[in-house]
Amino acid sequence: MQPEFLGGMPMDIEREFLFRWYERQLLVEGVTRSFLLRLSEETFGGLSGKMEEMVAELLIRSGLSGITRDFPRQRILPFYSPLIYRQKETMEFRDGDEIRISEDDGKKIVSFPHTLPIIFSPVIAGIVFFWFMNEVSSTTSVKGLPVNPEKISRKGRVMVVGAGGLGSPLIKTLLDNGIDDICIIEPGKVKLNNLHRQILYDYGDVGLSKASVLERKLSTYYGGVRAKVYEREFDPVSIKSERPDIVVSCVDNFETRYLINDACYRNGIPFVDSGVEGSSGYVMLRDRSTPCYRCFMGDNRIDTEASRGILAFTTYFGGLLEAALVTSYLNNRNYEGKIFWFDLKKHRFEEITVERREDCPVCSLAKR
Amino acid sequence: MFVSEEVTLLEVVYGDKKWNFDRDLSYGELIKETRLGRVSVLVMVNGRLVRKEEMIPVKSRVLIISAANGG
Numbered sequence: 001m002q003p004e005f006l007g008g009m010p011m012d013i014e015r016e017f018l019f020r021w022y023e024r025q026l027l028v029e030g031v032t033r034s035f036l037l038r039l040s041e042e043t044f045g046g047l048s049g050k051m052e053e054m055v056a057e058l059l060i061r062s063g064l065s066g067i068t069r070d071f072p073r074q075r076i077l078p079f080y081s082p083l084i085y086r087q088k089e090t091m092e093f094r095d096g097d098e099i100r101i102s103e104d105d106g107k108k109i110v111s112f113p114h115t116l117p118i119i120f121s122p123v124i125a126g127i128v129f130f131w132f133m134n135e136v137s138s139t140t141s142v143k144g145l146p147v148n149p150e151k152i153s154r155k156g157r158v159m160v161v162g163a164g165g166l167g168s169p170l171i172k173t174l175l176d177n178g179i180d181d182i183c184i185i186e187p188g189k190v191k192l193n194n195l196h197r198q199i200l201y202d203y204g205d206v207g208l209s210k211a212s213v214l215e216r217k218l219s220t221y222y223g224g225v226r227a228k229v230y231e232r233e234f235d236p237v238s239i240k241s242e243r244p245d246i247v248v249s250c251v252d253n254f255e256t257r258y259l260i261n262d263a264c265y266r267n268g269i270p271f272v273d274s275g276v277e278g279s280s281g282y283v284m285l286r287d288r289s290t291p292c293y294r295c296f297m298g299d300n301r302i303d304t305e306a307s308r309g310i311l312a313f314t315t316y317f318g319g320l321l322e323a324a325l326v327t328s329y330l331n332n333r334n335y336e337g338k339i340f341w342f343d344l345k346k347h348r349f350e351e352i353t354v355e356r357r358e359d360c361p362v363c364s365l366a367k368r
Numbered sequence: 369m370f371v372s373e374e375v376t377l378l379e380v381v382y383g384d385k386k387w388n389f390d391r392d393l394s395y396g397e398l399i400k401e402t403r404l405g406r407v408s409v410l411v412m413v414n415g416r417l418v419r420k421e422e423m424i425p426v427k428s429r430v431l432i433i434s435a436a437n438g439g
Contacts, residue, residue, distance in 0.1 A: 166439040252439035277436035280383075296417065297435060301408065310438050318439075339417075341433055346383075350431065353416045 018083055022063060023193040027309030028278050030133055039063035039132055042108070045089035046070035052093045054118055055110070058125035061196050061312035066090065079202035081195065099124055099140040101131045117148050119320045122313035126279060126344030129313065140347055146340055147324035152178040156245035156330045159183045161234045161260055163210050165197040165315030166274050166322060167250035171214075172200065173323035175222050183228045183242050186210045197312040236263035246329055247271040248322055254301040261286070261293035265362050272325045274318040277308050279345035282352075283321040285329060290337035291356035292363035299361065314344060375427050382409070382432035395420045398430070408435040 018036065025031050043066025044056050057076050060067075066087040067073055073084065089107065096111030103109065112124050120142070130136040158179055160167055163186040171184065190198075190205040190213060205213045211231035218227045228242075234256050239247065247269055249260045257273060264271040270287035286292055321340065328335065339352040358364055378389040380402060387402055395418065399405050411418050412431040424430060 162439055164439055250439050252437065254437050257437070275436035275438060277434050277438045280434065281436050281438075282433075297410070301435060301437070303437065308438055315439070343383075350412070351415065352412055355417070357419075 014083070018065075020192055021081070021083065022196055024307060024310050025063070025196060025312070027307060028311060029309070030135065031309070031311075035133060036063050039129075040065040040083075041087075041090070042066055042132075043068060043087045043090045044071055045092065047072060047076075047093065049114060051112075051114055051116065051118060051121060054121035055093070055112075055124050055128075057199075058122055058313045058316060059128060060084070061199070062125065062129050064091075079204055081203055098142060099127055101128060101138045113142060116142065119145060119148050119317075119324065122317035122320065123344060123347070125313040126311070126317075127347065129311070130279075130345050135345060136347065143347070143349060145321075145349065146338075146351065147321060147328055149173050149177055149320060149324045150327050150331065152327050152330050154330045154332065155180060157181040157183065157243065158326060159185070159238070159242055159244035159247045160250060161185045161247065161256065162250035162252065163198075163200065163214055164188070164194065164250065164252060165310060165312075166276065166319045167248075168198045168200040169316045169319030170248060170250055170322045170326075173320060174326060175218075175225060177323070177327055179326075180224060181226045183230070183238075183244060184211070184214060185230045185232060185234050185238065186214065187231060187233045197310060197315045199316070234259055239263045239267050239269055244269060246326055248326060249273040250319065250322065253303045254297070255303055257293055257297075258299065262362050265292055270329060272322045272329075274322050276310060276314050276318045279311055279314050280341070280343040281314060281318045282339050282341045283318060283325060284339040285325045285335055285337075288363070290363075291354045292360060294362055295357045295360050296339060296354045311344075317342065317344060375429055378424060378426045378428050378430065380430040380432065390426060392426050393424050395422055395424065398424055402432065404432065409433065410435050 019033060022036055040063055042064045045068040047053050047056055053076050065083050065085055067084055068089050091108045094109055094111045095114045100111045110128055127136055127140050160171055163184055188210050190201045190208055190210055192206050201213055209231050211229045215229045236259055247264055249257055249271060260271060268288055272285050273293060274283040275281055339354055341350045341352055356363060380387040409432050413424050413428050
């Protein structure tokens with residue numbers, strides 16, 4: 001069956017458009033054009049509750065293109081994509097004790113405990129995605145996660161560097177959880193191949209600067225928030241001029257991470273960082289009491305020009321975990337300094353111990 | 369979770385790939401044996417990040433992860 005998209009383009013042009021839209025996803029091992037076309041035929045119907053809506057959104061951002069007339073598109077994906085099409089329902093959510101995918105009369109049934117917090121939505125989306133790829137079994141037990149976003153009891157000023165795949169869910173989650181003073185630094189423009197994972201931007205924003213889009217959306221949807229958005233690269237001086245309580249690194253290169261790490265350690269500002277690729281990534285909170293980013297990553301990593309594959313639910317999970325560490329810090333929760341690593345394809349979650357390097361040029365010299 | 373049952377070999381996991389070795393390996397030997405010399409990775413032994421100068425003893429669980437820098 002061939003999907004009939006609502007954009008009204010000829011089929012061959014729509015296919016090329018689809019492949020450009022999912023360009024970064026197609027760089028992930030095992031994600032092929034034929035797999036994407038097969039996925040695009042799957043269709044959601046009516047949804048019940050925020051968790052189902054979030055899992056459905058992440059799966060649509062991963063390539064499922066079908067919705068029925070019952071699907072609450074205007075609430076979930078108001079301006080996201082012209083690739084969405086209408087068709088008979090092929091997928092349905094149900095409540096269950098474990099995460100399970102089964103087939104009933106030709107329809108895929110995705111069951112999961114509906115009491116799970118929203119941070120599990122990318123975990124469930126990943127399991128469904130890799131089930132379609134025949135890479136995971138149909139039943140997965142639920143494993144606990146070390147952190148969970150919560151309402152913020154102590155207000156603070158948050159600086160976010162980068163508003164892309166990680167920054168989008170992070171910013172939205174922090175604002176929804178009570179942050180009302182935020183400073184965002186983002187130099188880029190919205191590109192078509194950003195849209196599948198960068199949830200703050202829509203099809204109509206392509207070509208615009210991300211900073212201008214963010215300013216407009218923050219004033220529209222979060223009018224009471226004190227927000228500054230800068231269209232520029234990160235400059236270490238901004239740590240002193242903006243005086244944040246915490247910095248969040250949501251960037252896509254080693255060079256800026258080293259700059260953020262060094263500036264934060266030297267000024268005694270804690271920071272949260274995540275790095276993602278394919279279906280996996282890490283997240284960590286660093287301050288002067290913990291070994292720094294250089295102790296974890298080494299200090300001679302060099303960025304290359306080549307784009308790496310990335311999946312929508314991976315960056316979403318990384319952003320949610322970063323938000324959880326920010327809220328945990330602002331709410332004065334204890335943090336052991338371990339680094340959390342995940343692989344949503346293998347459903348593997350690890351805590352990593354990192355020791356301070358005696359020869360570290362940054363944290364071994366910073367005042368503790 | 370990754371660290372649980374007792375192991376008798378040096379068990380190595382990287383994504384979908386798995387290896388077993390019956391001897392201690394240096395960091396360099398591990399990277400050579402797994403042919404990951406051209407990939408940017410980090411090496412965890414029993415949940416602890418190890419440095420390039422360290423030996424990795426047999427009866428260890430090794431997790432190799434990408435040095436991810438995407439966002």
